[in-house]
Amino acid sequence: MNRKMVFRIFGRIAALEGLLLLFPAVVSLIYGEFRAMWSFIAVAAGAALAGFLLMRFIKPNNSLIYAKEGFATVAVVWIGMSVIGALPFVISGEIPDFVDALFETVSGFTTTGASLLRDVESLGKGMLFWRSFTHWLGGMGVLVFIMAIANNISDRTIHIMRAEMPGPVVGKLVPKVKDTAKILYLIYIALTVLEMIFLLIGGMTPFESAVHSFGTAGTGGFGIKADSIGGYSPYIQWVITVFMLLFGINFNLYYLILIRRFRAAFSGKELWVYFGIYAAATAIIAANIYPIYSSVGETLRQAAFTTASIVTTTGYSISDFNIWPQLSRGVIFILLFFGGCAGSTAGGLKISRIMLLFKLIRREFRKLLRPRSVSSVNVDSKPVEEETLSSVSNYFALYILTIGITFLLICFEPFGIESNLSAAISCVNNVGPGFGIVGPMGGYADYSAFSKIVLTFAMLLGRLEIYPMIIAVAPATWMSKRA
Amino acid sequence: MKIIVAGCGKIGSSILETLVKEGHDVVAIDRKNDLIGEISNIYDVMTVCGSAADCETLAEAGVDKAELFVAVTDSDEVNMLACFFARRMGAKHTIARIRNPEYNDKNLVFMKQNLDISFTINPELFAAQELYRLLKLPAAVNVETFSGRNLEMVEMVLKDGSPLDGISLMDLRRKYKAKFLVSAVSRGGEVYIPDGSFVLESGDRIGITAAPNEVQKLLKMLGIVQRQARRVMILGASTTAFYLAEMLIDSGTAVTIIEKDAERCRKFSQELPDGALIIHGDGARQELLLEEGLGSADAFVSLTGMDEENILVSYFAELQKVPKVISKINRGELSYMAEKLGLDSIISPKKIISDVLVRYARALQNSLGSNVESLYRLMDGNVEALEFNVRSDFKGIKIPLKDLKLKSNLLIAGITRGRKALIPSGEDSILPGDKVVVIVSGRRLFDLDDILA
Known part of the structure; x- marks a missing residue:
């Protein structure tokens, strides 16, 4: 285990976060929130100094990174940067309790969007900006960001990229990791700016459009109003619906479009399954809630927005789906698990994994009926390796187990199964809202500190796809009895 | 520069490694899934799993945008076919490994023309040529020749009690009036590009640039037994x-x-x-x-x-x-151990081929300027000896060498003018049409202009 390399990379991230904390400081300055501004600057300086010291004094003997180091780096970096990111909330006194601040920050970085603020509108503009900015950073990943801008971290940064990017198989767009990271971030920035422009046209202030674009881009879902997006015009709600869906698509597709390989871009099955699921769920919910809204346009908007928000694990809302009929709530509950396409910023299981699981089930049945039959599982008419298949089914088991344990650990709370179970599922899938008290109009404020810590950990597990966090907390990883 | 390497065996992965270090965008193709997985873990390359002679695989690897396509699968025929397809699909240059002796006779020219292959490599033949040179000059542990065979780079290890032990390079030149230049010294893992005050010690591995007959003369004067292997x-x-x-x-x-x-x-x-x-x-x-x-x-x-x-x-x-023992060792870590055992004459087909490819790629990158004619990596890859063709637009033309401001750790070791080899002194200058041999460590050169500070 190359521990020095892990902490050296963390040093880079801390310094980078120090730099990025200056953005909310500027926002605070613009809105005259001086206490918030100084707390941002203080934390920025502290983080930059700590990062600099780590880089200065930790000199790895070699820069070799293997899979183990990749996992450990990602876990250490995510925990460390969440702790740093929580400090401005505490120091400025806007979220005085550290556990609360950490929950809020992790919810931001993991693009969950679960909030425990009772009154979000009382928060300062700088804090609101930072909260949403963490969505944007966490969506594509900070380590991917550092890979795009820094030179020669190591020859084998692919291990870090693989551990940070969600999805069953992480490939490269171009030969070099650095260039791949750069392309991904450029697409990400371009789409975010595009959304900001559309929102500005819709009459949002620059601040609002930035915050909501960050929330959509990272598929996070932190709003700045008590009713999330509900108070904005239908145009803005439609714009956000479309962009939530766009950010749930595999980013490889945008690259393929950019290099004009349209057939390759649109031939993947996952994209169409994603849209199919989305359309079907929207249709069912629309038919089901039509009696409540009684106008076709309104019904369609409600259904389209809510479905997009849940399937991409964003978690914005325009109305309280807790009061919708049972069928709609059932569909939403199932959608909590799905997540967008692999290679997007969405959380959840990912459509491609679900497709593989169904194909595995079909093969299993065939095998039961014809025990001697041999068949491979194909995706886009290419056989999938057995190793990938077994890793997908193992991941699914671990994923269910994670949800189960999280649920059990927060069962001490007196909020009933509906709230607790949906809170666990929502946090592990990085969605945000659930049912009952954690519904779109509620929040996580009433949970005890212990449950908040459990849910904080659950969000990190979900964002990093479970393995890195478990590897990082396992003592065996750090105690090198073996070479 | 975008380069595609088809076939990731011993030679293929060593090519990948050097090309990635050179900073190229490399795509690797191989038929074996697990090998491809391993490659993507170790090297910063894009990987495509499939047959090299399959158009779809080639298209997926982006052959239409590739500047160089290298086919080094273990089958000559697949390599030929892959190069032919790659060329037809838009690759600018193609290199094929063709090693069957049956193809390496008069067939080769016909085949290269008709399949439009830019260059063929035959690791076994290259290795044999290097072995042959070593056997002709057993006192050396490594011999590399520059174009036209007018200049050679000879590597020797100074044994205990060598007459060169404790002598400075300035004195060495004064004492033996032969035309040669000690152009690189490796001592205890460190590599030096020496100047006149540098003092040699026994145990040093030194690189000497000289014309072939001067090398013979020098060795005779040094009293090093120099009998061609019979x-x-x-x-x-x-x-x-x-x-x-x-x-x-x-x-x-x-x-x-x-x-x-x-x-x-x-x-x-x-x-x-x-x-x-x-x-x-x-x-x-x-x-x-x-x-x-x-x-x-x-x-x-x-x-x-x-x-x-x-x-x-x-x-x-x-x-x-x-008197002379030479071993073929392909794995780098083993050749290090072999040197520890006192076996200093080692040849590695893998390394020979990567040298050839690095040279080819650098020459492609700089096809207009004073480009690279040959390139050898010496002293375990820490030193490069490059031969450049001098064009008239070289910035240091006709300026006496003593007035040229050169970068550090760099030496002009030889000039070939016509058929004559020249060991340059401060008064000599570089003329258009010359071939210049430059020794450099810790730097990569693409153009002769790169030597100027």
Whole structure:
């Protein structure tokens, strides 16, 4: 285990976060929130100094990174940067309790969007900006960001990229990791700016459009109003619906479009399954809630927005789906698990994994009926390796187990199964809202500190796809009895 | 520059490694899924799993945008076909590994023309040529020639009690009036580009640039026994052994080849001209080696497919006081261990091929300026010796060398003008049409202009 390399990379991230904390400081300055501004600057300086010291004094003997180091780096970096990111909330006194601040920050970085603020509108503009900015950073990943801008971290940064990017198989767009990271971030920035422009046209202030674009881009879902997006015009709600869906698509597709390989871009099955699921769920919910809204346009908007928000694990809302009929709530509950396409910023299981699981089930049945039959599982008419298949089914088991344990650990709370179970599922899938008290109009404020810590950990597990966090907390990883 | 490498075997992955280090965008193709997975973990390259001669695979690898396509799968025919397809699909240059001796005769020109292959590589032939040069000059551990054979770069290890021990380079030049230049020294893992005040020590590995006849003169003056190998024993009837034996027999050397496999022995005896003695037996048996005359051989060359076997048998030969022992070792980490055992003449086909590719790629990157004619990496890859073609737009033209401001750790070691080799002094200058040999460490050069500070 190359521990020095892990902490050296963390040093880079801390310094980078120090730099990025200056953005909310500027926002605070613009809105005259001086206490918030100084707390941002203080934390920025502290983080930059700590990062600099780590880089200065930790000199790895070699820069070799293997899979183990990749996992450990990602876990250490995510925990460390969440702790740093929580400090401005505490120091400025806007979220005085550290556990609360950490929950809020992790919810931001993991693009969950679960909030425990009772009154979000009382928060300062700088804090609101930072909260949403963490969505944007966490969506594509900070380590991917550092890979795009820094030179020669190591020859084998692919291990870090693989551990940070969600999805069953992480490939490269171009030969070099650095260039791949750069392309991904450029697409990400371009789409975010595009959304900001559309929102500005819709009459949002620059601040609002930035915050909501960050929330959509990272598929996070932190709003700045008590009713999330509900108070904005239908145009803005439609714009956000479309962009939530766009950010749930595999980013490889945008690259393929950019290099004009349209057939390759649109031939993947996952994209169409994603849209199919989305359309079907929207249709069912629309038919089901039509009696409540009684106008076709309104019904369609409600259904389209809510479905997009849940399937991409964003978690914005325009109305309280807790009061919708049972069928709609059932569909939403199932959608909590799905997540967008692999290679997007969405959380959840990912459509491609679900497709593989169904194909595995079909093969299993065939095998039961014809025990001697041999068949491979194909995706886009290419056989999938057995190793990938077994890793997908193992991941699914671990994923269910994670949800189960999280649920059990927060069962001490007196909020009933509906709230607790949906809170666990929502946090592990990085969605945000659930049912009952954690519904779109509620929040996580009433949970005890212990449950908040459990849910904080659950969000990190979900964002990093479970393995890195478990590897990082396992003592065996750090105690090198073996070479 | 975008480069596609098809085939990720021993040679292929070593090519990948060097090209990635050179900073190219590399795509690797191989048929084996697990190998491809391994490659993507180790090197910063994009990987495509599929056959090199499959158009779809080539399209997926983006062959239409590739500047260079290198086919080094283990089948000559697949390499030819892959290069042909790649060229037709838009690759600018193609390189194929073609190693079957049947293709490497008059066929080769016809084939290259008709398949539009820019360059063919034959690791076994290249290795045999290098071996041949080493056997001609047994005092050296490595010999590289520059174009036209007018200049050579000779690497030697200074043994204990060498007359060069404790002598400074300035005194060395004064004492021996031969035209040569000590252009690189490796000592204890460190590499130096020495100046006149540099003092040599025994144990140094030094690189000397000189014309071939001057090298002979120098060695004679130094009193280093310098007898061309007349009796050579080769272990392992590999393709390299075949090429080497052919060259040696042509120059009147007695060759003994030892091979375990009866079928290969028969094949060699049919195809090699008379004069080769082919022994069927296990060369790892010391008794057999002694019986076949290891004790009286001038040189022993170990060319089996197993690095470990080559090292052990070479070590045995070294103990039998065979004057020149050369072993073929492909894995870098093993050649380091072999050097620890005192085996300093090592050849690695893998390294030879990567050198060729680095040169080719650099020349492509700079096809307009004073480009690279040849390139060798010496002293375990820490030093590069490059030969440039000088064009008239070179910025340092006609300026005496003593007035040229050069970058650090860099040396102009030789100039070839027409058919004459020149070891430059401060008064000489570079003219258009010259070929200039530059020795450099810790820097990559693409153009002759890059040497100027």
